[in-house]
Amino acid sequence: xxxxxxxxxxxxxxxxxxxxxxxxxxxxxxxxxxxxxxxxxxxxxxxxxxxxxxxxxxxxxxxxxxxxxxxxxxxxxxxxxxxxxxxxxxxxxxxxxxxxxxxxxxxxxxxxxxxxxxxxxxxxxxxxxxxxxxxxxxxxxxxxxxxxxxxxxxxxxxxxxxxxxxxxxxxxxxxxxxxxxxxxxxxxxxxxxxxxxxxxxxxxxxxxxxxxxxxxxxxxxxxxxxxxxxxxxxxxxxxxxxxxxxxxxxxxxxxxxxxxxxxxxxxxxxxxxxxxxxxxxxxxxxxxxxxxxxxxxxxxxxxxxxxxxxxxxxxxxxxxxxxxxxxxxxxxxxxxxxxxxxxxxxxxxxxxxxxxxxxxxxxxxxxxxxxxxxxxxxxxx
Amino acid sequence: xxxxxxxxxxxxxxxxxxxxxxxxxxxxxxxxxxxxxxxxxxxxxxxxxxxxxxxxxxxxxxxxxxxxxxxxxxxxxxxxxxxxxxxxxxxxxxxxxxxxxxxxxxxxxxxxxxxxxxxxxxxxxxxxxxxxxxxxxxxxxxxxxxxxxxxxxxxxxxxxxxxxxxxxxxxxxxxxxxxxxxxxxxxxxxxxxxxxxxxxxxxxxxxxxxxxxxxxxxxxxxxxxxxxxxxxxxxxxxxxxxxxxxxxxxxxxxxxxxxxxxxxxxxxxxxxxxxxxxxxxxxxxxxxxxxxxxxxxxxxxxxxxxxxxxxxxxxxxxxxxxxxxxxxxxxxxxxxxxxxxxxxxxxxxxxxxxxxxxxxxxxxxxxxxxxxxxxxxxxxx
Numbered sequence: 001x002x003x004x005x006x007x008x009x010x011x012x013x014x015x016x017x018x019x020x021x022x023x024x025x026x027x028x029x030x031x032x033x034x035x036x037x038x039x040x041x042x043x044x045x046x047x048x049x050x051x052x053x054x055x056x057x058x059x060x061x062x063x064x065x066x067x068x069x070x071x072x073x074x075x076x077x078x079x080x081x082x083x084x085x086x087x088x089x090x091x092x093x094x095x096x097x098x099x100x101x102x103x104x105x106x107x108x109x110x111x112x113x114x115x116x117x118x119x120x121x122x123x124x125x126x127x128x129x130x131x132x133x134x135x136x137x138x139x140x141x142x143x144x145x146x147x148x149x150x151x152x153x154x155x156x157x158x159x160x161x162x163x164x165x166x167x168x169x170x171x172x173x174x175x176x177x178x179x180x181x182x183x184x185x186x187x188x189x190x191x192x193x194x195x196x197x198x199x200x201x202x203x204x205x206x207x208x209x210x211x212x213x214x215x216x217x218x219x220x221x222x223x224x225x226x227x228x229x230x231x232x233x234x235x236x237x238x239x240x241x242x243x244x245x246x247x248x249x250x251x252x253x254x255x256x257x258x259x260x261x262x263x264x265x266x267x268x269x270x271x272x273x274x275x276x277x278x279x280x281x282x283x284x285x286x287x288x289x290x291x292x293x294x295x296x297x298x299x300x301x302x303x304x305x306x307x308x309x310x311x312x313x314x315x316x317x318x319x320x321x322x323x324x325x326x327x328x329x330x331x332x333x334x335x336x337x338x339x340x341x342x343x344x345x346x347x348x349x350x351x352x353x354x355x356x357x358x359x360x361x362x363x364x365x366x367x368x369x370x371x372x373x374x375x376x377x378x379x380x381x
Numbered sequence: 382x383x384x385x386x387x388x389x390x391x392x393x394x395x396x397x398x399x400x401x402x403x404x405x406x407x408x409x410x411x412x413x414x415x416x417x418x419x420x421x422x423x424x425x426x427x428x429x430x431x432x433x434x435x436x437x438x439x440x441x442x443x444x445x446x447x448x449x450x451x452x453x454x455x456x457x458x459x460x461x462x463x464x465x466x467x468x469x470x471x472x473x474x475x476x477x478x479x480x481x482x483x484x485x486x487x488x489x490x491x492x493x494x495x496x497x498x499x500x501x502x503x504x505x506x507x508x509x510x511x512x513x514x515x516x517x518x519x520x521x522x523x524x525x526x527x528x529x530x531x532x533x534x535x536x537x538x539x540x541x542x543x544x545x546x547x548x549x550x551x552x553x554x555x556x557x558x559x560x561x562x563x564x565x566x567x568x569x570x571x572x573x574x575x576x577x578x579x580x581x582x583x584x585x586x587x588x589x590x591x592x593x594x595x596x597x598x599x600x601x602x603x604x605x606x607x608x609x610x611x612x613x614x615x616x617x618x619x620x621x622x623x624x625x626x627x628x629x630x631x632x633x634x635x636x637x638x639x640x641x642x643x644x645x646x647x648x649x650x651x652x653x654x655x656x657x658x659x660x661x662x663x664x665x666x667x668x669x670x671x672x673x674x675x676x677x678x679x680x681x682x683x684x685x686x687x688x689x690x691x692x693x694x695x696x697x698x699x700x701x702x703x704x705x706x707x708x709x710x711x712x713x714x715x716x717x718x719x720x721x722x723x724x725x726x727x728x729x730x731x732x733x734x735x736x737x738x739x740x741x742x743x744x745x746x747x748x749x750x751x752x753x754x755x756x757x758x759x760x761x762x
Contacts, residue, residue, distance in 0.1 A: 059462045059508040062753040066623050074619040076461040076468045081440045087457045098478035127440040238455040242447050372443040
């Protein structure tokens with residue numbers, strides 16, 4: 001099944017306020033993705049723009065693809081909350097595998113700085129069902145705090161263990177020049193930050209950001225001729241779940257478990273075969289749940305991976321060595337592509353200070369909403 | 382190549398104000414599409430929601446797919462301006478052809494009545510480039526009026542000829558119980574309607590609407606066992622164009638010509654082989670340009686098809702027998718699916734009063750923005 005490869009990856013700087021247009025933001029990511037490839041813009045037969053459209057531009061796929069020199073090839077937009085660009089990857093894989101296109105660009109972008117935090121939080125909240133959920137004031141931190149409380153109640157997880165996710169990710173963020181926050185944080189600093197939705201404090205939460213990402217995919221035969229080191233798409237898994245008010249469990253995301261199962265089966269590997277992973281740590285609790293949903297730890301055992309530093313660079317399964325959403329910032333539509341970029345660089349042996357030695361198989365785990373959607377992607381060198 | 386079929390089609394009533402939620406609106410379309418199929422909701426392996434999201438619900442794919450009983454299968458949203466659901470069809474085709482899924486639902490929905498006409502027009506205008514175009518006040522009627530003026534200047538097309546598009550489509554709208562406007566109009570009524578953007582008058586323009594559409598696609602072998610009359614996807618064509626301020630021609634949509642060429646080549650047919658068509662008549666001028674872009678008439682000769690009634694039911698190539706966007710109303714994300722529904726019903730021999738005798742090959746032409754995107758789909762019985 002491994003006949004579609006990622007041949008280029010890029011991302012813009014992620015920041016709280018980019019000060020440029022979405023076209024310029026995307027160009028930064030596209031430029032990096034095209035570096036070293038023996039193709040011109042016109043060789044890209046389709047583009048998929050992945051975004052939740054926080055910017056005033058409607059139907060941004062047209063101005064973006066024209067700006068990148070991709071006209072008159074087809075372009076369209078995928079929205080899938082925070083999982084948009086991994087869903088875009090899945091669609092691009094299908095376009096290539098079905099024979100419709102040979103080279104496809106998947107471009108994630110979000111410019112959130114045009115809205116106040118309050119406006120963005122209200123809007124983001126409306127990803128919950130507007131009839132039965134968001135209308136009662138549920139926000140994203142509120143939703144994830146319920147998951148944190150449930151995990152604490154069921155497994156005895158502590159606030160200190162949650163904070164240790166941020167300690168790890170902030171430790172590595174210093175090595176990522178494109179991250180929004182590049183400062184190693186202490187447990188004390190995290191504990192002293194303002195409570196947002198107990199037990200989650202400000203530094204347990206990722207931040208809205210401006211940013212773009214780009215992945216260029218190609219059919220296998222072509223990939224081998226135009227990329228130095230193609231990275232193969234070995235496994236794809238996906239799923240959705242009911243609205244939060246109809247969920248059975250708050251200590252796991254059912255759709256992420258389903259996505260992981262599908263991706264492992266398609267790739268013919270298991271959790272123990274993964275050398276490096278990026279997981280969707282929009283809140284500290286989310287990374288712990290991801291460990292468990294992906295099979296890196298048994299249910300309730302996620303915090304132990306942190307205590308034993310198993311998810312650090314030297315550990316058994318290094319996770320979020322690029323700083324994660326918590327430190328990079330979370331420009332919604334761009335996040336999934338940024339995760340894949342990190343894994344691709346690892347598998348190419350091009351990850352610099354955070355390089356996992358001899359990484360052969362990597363995994364990216366991207367959640368949309370609060371477990372509304374999940375994509376798990378397994379890549380192989 | 383004809384190994385993906387459409388096995389079910391449906392649409393809600395299109396109206397100026399539906400008074401129900403988007404979930405209920407979609408249910409109407411889904412229910413009709415499922416009629417007579419020997420499957421249950423859970424057999425649908427993925428759903429693609431196509432929308433420009435005029436409703437307050439963000440990420441509507443989750444509440445919609447849950448409401449339809451499609452959870453935990455994957456779901457995501459495609460936006461492609463007014464071409465969204467034909468782009469959704471293309472993506473669904475790829476998912477099936479690539480082997481990822483066997484049965485996929487493509488669901489278009491728009492609920493525009495929550496906004497005033499002025500709000501909707503401003504928002505729709507922002508599908509033009511916000512830096513260089515919409516910021517100077519360009520709206521959709523304004524853009525299409527430039528096309529009408531150009532066609533009049535270059536080919537001597539008259540306002541009366543434009544109005545004849547609406548006369549034809551309104552004549553047939555009476556036979557479509559799901560259309561917003563079901564009244565045969567006279568040339569005089571059209572001429573006396575308020576000028577919106579000269580030469581386009583109110584009745585040269587389609588209306589914003591609330592509505593939903595649904596197409597269910599299946600892999601060929603399965604299609605034959607679960608649908609009485611599968612309708613085969615024979616040709617797919619697509620394209621995009623630069624922003625309007627960088628266009629070379631205002632008498633044609635380059636991307637529609639490209640899409641038609643691709644679709645004809647893939648299906649192995651030409652314009653003369655098409656027995657029935659639905660074209661994107663968001664404004665009267667758009668239908669005339671579509672005749673020419675699709676090769677039904679030479680450039681500048683489009684109006685003659687109307688004068689000679691060639692696009693009426695008894696003519697050489699009947700077009701928009703369901704009333705077109707002009708009379709059905711134009712719920713952006715739902716429109717492409719509604720066009721395909723009409724063609725599918727024709728090819729099944731199930732079109733009632735508007736049935737084209739022995740229709741074997743049909744075509745749907747769906748434009749996004751003002752020639753920003755185009756999809757041409759050719760279906761075969």
